[in-house]
Amino acid sequence: MSIALACDNITKSYGATTALRNLSLQLEEGAIYGLLGRNGAGKTTLLNTIAGGIGADSGTIEVYGRKLSKREQPNACCYVRAEFSHFGGARVIEVLQIAAAVYPHWDWDYARELLKLFLIDPGQKIRQLSSGTRSLIGNIIGLASRAPLTLYDEPVLGLDVLMRERFYKALMEDYANHPRTILLSTHLIDEIAPIVEKICILEAGSLLLQENMEQIRMSAYLIRGNSEAVASFTSGKRVIYQEAYGRGMLAAIYEKLDDQKTRFAKEQGLSIETLSLQKLFLYLIEGGL
Numbered sequence: 350m351s352i353a354l355a356c357d358n359i360t361k362s363y364g365a366t367t368a369l370r371n372l373s374l375q376l377e378e379g380a381i382y383g384l385l386g387r388n389g390a391g392k393t394t395l396l397n398t399i400a401g402g403i404g405a406d407s408g409t410i411e412v413y414g415r416k417l418s419k420r421e422q423p424n425a426c427c428y429v430r431a432e433f434s435h436f437g438g439a440r441v442i443e444v445l446q447i448a449a450a451v452y453p454h455w456d457w458d459y460a461r462e463l464l465k466l467f468l469i470d471p472g473q474k475i476r477q478l479s480s481g482t483r484s485l486i487g488n489i490i491g492l493a494s495r496a497p498l499t500l501y502d503e504p505v506l507g508l509d510v511l512m513r514e515r516f517y518k519a520l521m522e523d524y525a526n527h528p529r530t531i532l533l534s535t536h537l538i539d540e541i542a543p544i545v546e547k548i549c550i551l552e553a554g555s556l557l558l559q560e561n562m563e564q565i566r567m568s569a570y571l572i573r574g575n576s577e578a579v580a581s582f583t584s585g586k587r588v589i590y591q592e593a594y595g596r597g598m599l600a601a602i603y604e605k606l607d608d609q610k611t612r613f614a615k616e617q618g619l620s621i622e623t624l625s626l627q628k629l630f631l632y633l634i635e636g637g638l
């Protein structure tokens with residue numbers, strides 16, 4: 350599997366605030382990645398640094414094996430910012446014409462299809478659109494650009510549930526037909542869990558976890574029961590969070606459990622549940638263990 354993006358040891362500070370701290374990250378070609386992190390974790394700074402909008406203080410970025418110079422905007426990359434607010438006086442169609450000129454793989458038929466899907470009048474001016482619809486313009490550009498590396502910063506921010514579902518479906522379908530590398534930040538963690546193949550969690554400017562969703566589904570569990578039994582079962586396993594729970598204990602673990610181990614836990618009177626991505630995220634951040 351070849352590497353689409355390699356960030357090596359990136360640090361970026363804004364005055365006294367360090368937004369990215371010695372961050373290293375590799376994205377494989379042909380995969381959808383979810384970029385998670387709480388407010389201020391550094392997601393936008395990372396995306397904007399990759400896209401060349403911000404220069405890192407140190408570290409290197411390679412896109413498809415080519416090292417970028419500071420603030421270089423990689424040709425292969427389309428970066429969709431959180432709130433599309435450019436060219437307020439221009440009409441939607443004019444903005445798409447600009448995008449068509451910028452992105453070599455642009456697909457006009459698909460862009461028109463997306464305008465219909467998202468119920469957008471191409472003759473309307475950007476500044477007349479609601480903020481959710483403006484986000485959709487950015488998403489149309491991200492999809493129709495077919496850029497080999499597409500970065501979305503909170504693409505569903507401000508979208509109603511219907512438009513969110515339409516966007517997720519369009520993303521999945523188009524990705525299936527035109528595989529590329531997509532990195533997508535969001536706070537709606539459980540919504541993107543079925544869509545992304547891998548996740549990257551940022552915490553305080555560093556990469557806390559990078560993992561396949563498949564691996565997460567097999568490894569993230571919540572164990573509940575009598576304190577001694579929980580302690581004994583989780584001993585030697587990666588416990589990411591624990592707390593007193595009623596008269597017993599609750600522990601979130603990150604460890605593959607085979608049928609034998611699950612059976613054994615149940616025999617000890619413990620309850621075992623798989624953790625959703627959102628819960629895993631919460632326990633990782635809360636626990637810090």
Ligand SMILES: Nc1ncnc2c1ncn2[C@@H]1O[C@H](COP(=O)(O)OP(=O)(O)OP(=O)(O)O)[C@@H](O)[C@H]1O
Nearest residue numbers: 363366367368386387388389390391392393394395
């Ligand atoms: N232009 C700026 N000047 C000063 N500090 C900044 C600037 N942009 C970001 N920061 C700070 O850098 C840190 C990372 O911010 P960033 O916007 O990258 O986080 P984020 O993960 O995208 O957050 P959110 O989920 O809230 O959008 C925060 O502490 C933020 O306050």
